[in-house]
Amino acid sequence: MGKLSIRKIKHRMRKKNIILAVTGSIAAYKACDLIRAFQKIGFLVTVVMTKEAKEFITALTLKELSKNKVYEDMFDKGADFDIEHISLAEKADLILIAPATANIIGKIANGICDDLLSCVVTATKKPVLIAPAMNENMYTNRIVQGNINKLKSLGYKFVQPRRGELACGKIGWGCLADTEVIVEATKKCLVR
Numbered sequence: 001m002g003k004l005s006i007r008k009i010k011h012r013m014r015k016k017n018i019i020l021a022v023t024g025s026i027a028a029y030k031a032c033d034l035i036r037a038f039q040k041i042g043f044l045v046t047v048v049m050t051k052e053a054k055e056f057i058t059a060l061t062l063k064e065l066s067k068n069k070v071y072e073d074m075f076d077k078g079a080d081f082d083i084e085h086i087s088l089a090e091k092a093d094l095i096l097i098a099p100a101t102a103n104i105i106g107k108i109a110n111g112i113c114d115d116l117l118s119c120v121v122t123a124t125k126k127p128v129l130i131a132p133a134m135n136e137n138m139y140t141n142r143i144v145q146g147n148i149n150k151l152k153s154l155g156y157k158f159v160q161p162r163r164g165e166l167a168c169g170k171i172g173w174g175c176l177a178d179t180e181v182i183v184e185a186t187k188k189c190l191v192r
Contacts, residue, residue: 046069
Protein backbone atom coordinates (compact mmCIF):
# COMPACT_ATOMS: atom_id res chain seq x y z
CA MET A 1 0.00 0.00 0.00
CA GLY A 2 1.52 3.32 -1.12
CA LYS A 3 1.56 6.60 0.72
CA LEU A 4 -1.69 8.49 0.90
CA SER A 5 -1.93 11.65 -1.16
CA ILE A 6 -2.41 14.97 0.64
CA ARG A 7 -5.83 15.23 -1.01
CA LYS A 8 -6.92 11.85 0.38
CA ILE A 9 -5.61 12.74 3.83
CA LYS A 10 -7.50 16.06 3.82
CA HIS A 11 -10.65 14.24 2.70
CA ARG A 12 -10.35 11.75 5.55
CA MET A 13 -9.81 14.59 8.04
CA ARG A 14 -13.06 16.42 7.23
CA LYS A 15 -15.76 16.48 9.87
CA LYS A 16 -14.09 14.10 12.25
CA ASN A 17 -15.62 13.98 15.71
CA ILE A 18 -13.01 14.43 18.39
CA ILE A 19 -13.79 13.98 22.03
CA LEU A 20 -11.36 16.17 23.91
CA ALA A 21 -11.15 14.93 27.47
CA VAL A 22 -9.75 17.42 29.97
CA THR A 23 -8.53 16.26 33.37
CA GLY A 24 -7.34 18.01 36.52
CA SER A 25 -3.99 19.44 35.54
CA ILE A 26 -2.67 22.99 35.50
CA ALA A 27 -2.27 22.42 31.74
CA ALA A 28 -6.08 22.25 31.34
CA TYR A 29 -6.06 25.79 29.95
CA LYS A 30 -4.29 24.45 26.85
CA ALA A 31 -7.52 22.70 25.90
CA CYS A 32 -8.61 26.08 24.50
CA ASP A 33 -5.72 26.09 22.03
CA LEU A 34 -6.46 22.49 21.05
CA ILE A 35 -10.11 23.25 20.37
CA ARG A 36 -9.20 26.17 18.11
CA ALA A 37 -6.53 24.17 16.27
CA PHE A 38 -8.94 21.29 15.62
CA GLN A 39 -11.67 23.62 14.43
CA LYS A 40 -9.27 25.26 11.95
CA ILE A 41 -8.82 21.90 10.23
CA GLY A 42 -12.54 21.15 10.27
CA PHE A 43 -12.85 18.77 13.22
CA LEU A 44 -15.93 18.82 15.43
CA VAL A 45 -14.91 18.93 19.09
CA THR A 46 -16.94 17.70 22.02
CA VAL A 47 -15.44 18.19 25.48
CA VAL A 48 -15.68 15.81 28.40
CA MET A 49 -14.19 17.18 31.58
CA THR A 50 -13.53 15.53 34.91
CA LYS A 51 -14.63 16.96 38.23
CA GLU A 52 -10.99 17.85 38.96
CA ALA A 53 -10.63 19.73 35.64
CA LYS A 54 -13.27 22.19 36.85
CA GLU A 55 -10.73 23.44 39.39
CA PHE A 56 -8.58 24.74 36.52
CA ILE A 57 -10.97 25.75 33.71
CA THR A 58 -14.70 26.35 33.36
CA ALA A 59 -17.16 24.37 31.34
CA LEU A 60 -18.54 27.66 30.01
CA THR A 61 -15.19 28.56 28.43
CA LEU A 62 -14.93 25.14 26.76
CA LYS A 63 -18.57 25.26 25.63
CA GLU A 64 -18.18 28.69 24.03
CA LEU A 65 -15.00 27.70 22.20
CA SER A 66 -16.22 24.28 21.04
CA LYS A 67 -19.77 25.46 20.26
CA ASN A 68 -20.95 22.18 21.81
CA LYS A 69 -22.30 20.95 25.09
CA VAL A 70 -19.60 20.10 27.60
CA TYR A 71 -20.13 16.77 29.36
CA GLU A 72 -19.21 16.73 33.02
CA ASP A 73 -21.23 14.16 34.91
CA MET A 74 -22.39 10.58 34.48
CA PHE A 75 -25.93 11.50 35.41
CA ASP A 76 -26.85 14.87 33.91
CA LYS A 77 -30.18 15.64 35.56
CA GLY A 78 -31.00 18.48 33.16
CA ALA A 79 -30.77 16.45 29.94
CA ASP A 80 -33.06 14.02 28.20
CA PHE A 81 -32.26 10.48 29.24
CA ASP A 82 -29.40 9.12 27.24
CA ILE A 83 -26.71 6.68 28.16
CA GLU A 84 -24.13 9.38 27.57
CA HIS A 85 -20.98 7.35 27.99
CA ILE A 86 -22.18 4.93 25.30
CA SER A 87 -23.48 7.58 22.90
CA LEU A 88 -20.30 9.65 23.27
CA ALA A 89 -18.12 6.57 22.75
CA GLU A 90 -20.02 5.70 19.58
CA LYS A 91 -20.04 9.20 18.08
CA ALA A 92 -16.30 9.75 18.51
CA ASP A 93 -13.81 9.12 15.73
CA LEU A 94 -11.08 9.53 18.34
CA ILE A 95 -10.80 10.31 22.04
CA LEU A 96 -7.96 12.62 22.99
CA ILE A 97 -7.16 12.98 26.67
CA ALA A 98 -5.18 16.20 27.03
CA PRO A 99 -3.99 16.87 29.61
CA ALA A 100 -3.99 13.36 31.06
CA THR A 101 -3.16 13.00 34.74
CA ALA A 102 -1.55 10.01 36.43
CA ASN A 103 -4.98 9.40 37.95
CA ILE A 104 -6.85 8.93 34.66
CA ILE A 105 -4.01 6.89 33.17
CA GLY A 106 -4.15 4.58 36.20
CA LYS A 107 -7.92 4.27 36.03
CA ILE A 108 -7.93 3.34 32.36
CA ALA A 109 -5.02 0.91 32.74
CA ASN A 110 -6.85 -0.90 35.53
CA GLY A 111 -10.38 -0.87 34.12
CA ILE A 112 -11.78 1.52 36.72
CA CYS A 113 -14.98 3.20 35.53
CA ASP A 114 -16.03 5.63 38.24
CA ASP A 115 -16.67 8.79 36.23
CA LEU A 116 -17.95 9.80 32.81
CA LEU A 117 -14.55 9.95 31.14
CA SER A 118 -13.32 6.55 32.32
CA CYS A 119 -16.64 5.02 31.21
CA VAL A 120 -16.47 6.66 27.76
CA VAL A 121 -12.92 5.39 27.23
CA THR A 122 -13.85 1.89 28.33
CA ALA A 123 -16.91 1.87 26.06
CA THR A 124 -15.17 3.05 22.88
CA LYS A 125 -13.79 0.94 20.07
CA LYS A 126 -12.18 4.01 18.46
CA PRO A 127 -8.57 5.18 18.89
CA VAL A 128 -7.61 6.76 22.20
CA LEU A 129 -4.70 9.20 22.27
CA ILE A 130 -3.29 10.24 25.63
CA ALA A 131 -1.16 13.35 26.25
CA PRO A 132 0.19 13.21 29.81
CA ALA A 133 0.92 16.31 31.87
CA MET A 134 2.22 16.06 35.41
CA ASN A 135 5.25 16.64 37.60
CA GLU A 136 8.39 14.77 36.49
CA ASN A 137 8.47 12.74 39.71
CA MET A 138 4.97 11.51 38.98
CA TYR A 139 5.60 10.92 35.27
CA THR A 140 8.75 8.87 35.90
CA ASN A 141 7.20 6.91 38.78
CA ARG A 142 7.48 3.18 38.03
CA ILE A 143 3.77 2.59 38.61
CA VAL A 144 2.76 5.39 36.22
CA GLN A 145 5.26 4.16 33.62
CA GLY A 146 3.92 0.63 34.11
CA ASN A 147 0.38 1.87 33.46
CA ILE A 148 1.54 3.73 30.34
CA ASN A 149 3.35 0.64 29.03
CA LYS A 150 0.31 -1.54 29.76
CA LEU A 151 -1.93 0.84 27.80
CA LYS A 152 0.55 1.00 24.92
CA SER A 153 0.55 -2.80 24.75
CA LEU A 154 -3.25 -2.66 24.46
CA GLY A 155 -3.12 -0.25 21.50
CA TYR A 156 -3.53 3.10 23.23
CA LYS A 157 -1.38 5.86 21.71
CA PHE A 158 0.61 8.46 23.63
CA VAL A 159 2.04 11.90 22.96
CA GLN A 160 5.12 12.18 25.15
CA PRO A 161 5.24 15.21 27.41
CA ARG A 162 8.03 17.70 26.83
CA ARG A 163 10.76 18.96 29.10
CA GLY A 164 10.15 22.44 30.45
CA GLU A 165 9.22 24.50 33.48
CA LEU A 166 6.83 22.54 35.65
CA ALA A 167 4.12 24.05 37.86
CA CYS A 168 6.44 23.63 40.87
CA GLY A 169 9.01 25.89 39.19
CA LYS A 170 11.55 23.16 38.48
CA ILE A 171 12.67 22.14 34.99
CA GLY A 172 11.82 18.57 34.03
CA TRP A 173 9.77 16.16 31.94
CA GLY A 174 6.02 16.34 32.30
CA CYS A 175 4.88 19.49 30.48
CA LEU A 176 1.99 18.88 28.09
CA ALA A 177 3.28 18.48 24.53
CA ASP A 178 2.92 21.51 22.28
CA THR A 179 -0.45 21.98 20.59
CA GLU A 180 0.99 21.38 17.11
CA VAL A 181 2.55 18.08 18.22
CA ILE A 182 -0.76 16.88 19.70
CA VAL A 183 -2.71 17.92 16.59
CA GLU A 184 -0.27 16.07 14.31
CA ALA A 185 -0.46 12.95 16.49
CA THR A 186 -4.26 13.16 16.35
CA LYS A 187 -4.24 13.36 12.54
CA LYS A 188 -1.90 10.37 12.38
CA CYS A 189 -4.24 8.29 14.54
CA LEU A 190 -7.20 9.19 12.34
CA VAL A 191 -5.51 8.34 9.03
CA ARG A 192 -4.62 4.78 10.06
